[in-house]
Amino acid sequence: MKQVFTRPESLKDVPTHFCPGCNHGTVHRLVGEAIDDLGLRSETIGVASVGCSVFLYGYFDIDVIEAPHGRAPAVATGAKRARPDRIVFTYQGDGDLAAIGMSEIIHSANRGEDITVIFVNNTTYGMTGGQMAPTTLPGQKTSTSPYGRDVSKDGAPFKMAELLAGLDGVAFSARVSLDSPKNVLMAKKLIKTAFQYQVEKKGFSFIEALSSCPTNWGMSPLAANQRVTDEMVPYFPLGTYKNRADL
Amino acid sequence: MNSPVTEKIFVKGNEAVAMAALEAGCRCYFGYPITPQSDIPEYLSRELPKTGGEFLQAESEIGAINMLLGASAAGVRAMTSSSGPGISLKQEGISYMAGSELPGVIVDIMRQGPGLGGIDASQADYFQATRGGGHGGYRIIVLAPNSVQEMYDLTMLAFDLSDLYRIPAMVLADSVIGQMKESIVANARPEVVLPEKGWAVRGRGEGTEQNVVKSLKLGDGEMEKFHWMMHDRYQLLADKENRWEEYQTDDAELIVTAFGSTSRISKTAVTMAREAGMKVGLMRPVTLFPFPKPAYAALSERCKLFLTIELSTGQMVDDVRLSVARDAEVAFYGRPPGAGSLPTPEELFEQIAHRYRARPAVAEVTL
Ligand SMILES: Cc1ncc(C[n+]2csc(CCOP(=O)(O)OP(=O)(O)O)c2C)c(N)n1
């Protein structure tokens, strides 16, 4: 009998702490598969951020550095400059990357650091209990936007995949989603492409993954998944925004 | 490593730091421009690439310290440098490095503050440096050069101690030492047996354990254990690495104590006092953390009057008071940082002279 589904070698055989229906687990798996497929497990350094994904080292069976909140791209820059022959990726949430870490991400991308950034956009600060994030949708209620995000006061959500695509140093920038089997397969392909670009030393590669946070959205896993489809995808269109191979 | 160098060269303090970093095998430098330390990145931007190293001008001091964290975690020697406002921004990263037991060298060419302050010399960041500076309760190694030669030698030492103890190390100087030119001998890197960096992240390879560099400690009792372990390590550091310089302390009835630039001016004033027939000496701590407490304690067994001199309203003086015998008096003279606040030798001589004359007579020992 042929085994068609198994745990990627890059992931440990442990249960995760993620809430039911949370997409962090899905993204972990896809990143693990990409690392396995490209045969990078023994040479990859992961940089964890501060957020619900802080336990990256507990789930990935690779070397990991834990960075201060928002600083993962700077930490990854240091590691990559020290060991240019290694594969270095960061894994960051929207609060981490697009609020406190905006300076680090923009500058790393603009320098064209040969790193891969996995950006999990769940429109909220998951770990701290669902506060408003820089990607919280207009009108979305959170624990610190009880009347809904007011764009006239809080600004509009950042569209990071588009924003970074505009920088010359960026080789690859794409937005994926995990709300349907088709989209998961697309996400798998593009995450692998992002790592492949680093292997080929093409420059900075970026994946934004639209993700659900049932717990802080106050929804069932199914309803949360539906929200990704109905509300997030229309605001944050899926697709590849920059592909140096196209240039 | 170069062949032994004995030839004298005439360089700036900041350049000596950069040269020492190269000799010490620093592979990565990350920094952000700020006066009065910019000669360090300028020198390294020119010279580090020639040795195959990486020079990177970061987007901010926050960026720079986190790049240092990443490079150190990857197991290479790395350095950053800055001054007041930039050192404040680095504190988050230094705290994470301390929590992750990462080595790394941070050069602080102190300027005035608080806030934007000014670019003249100051010693008002003594507390920030010696008390850890960031959150969580930790210490870093702090070395205080008072000459261009020491800028060179202590930078080299900072790399070794930092690697040896897995504690970030700071070279703490001020704009006087950073900017002045003196002749030095660019000594070759000393041969020191250093432990393998088996903990570094390199990509786990095949058949080896996963390496994780982190400061998060959520296990039952894990954080408490970490704090006590570091407490013991600081003690070991104090037992083995205290460094200081004494000048004419043997028969001294008043001992002036100062670090960095003020120790230079103090030494001139002490010499003037000797010429005037006063029994005055100088005690200069070279390591500020660990602070050479036993050396102060020993001095205070025979000398009961100390005069601490600082370019602040008094910070190191607290450590002096904690170190000397209870019956020793510790006086203070400070020139808080400000343009033109550098004291003259004559001014310090006056401070010494009136305290010396007013000192209590040494009691006859009667039984
Ligand atoms: C300097 C600093 N400020 C604030 C925090 C508290 N904090 C922890 S996680 C987090 C936000 C996490 O949100 P996000 O990055 O979106 O990740 P998620 O949990 O949603 O995956 C915050 C603000 C911190 N750890 N450090």
Ligand code: SF4
């Ligand atoms: S709080 Fe949200 S982001 Fe965090 S684990 Fe739960 S569902 Fe996932």
Ligand SMILES: [Mg+2]
């Ligand atoms: Mg989030």
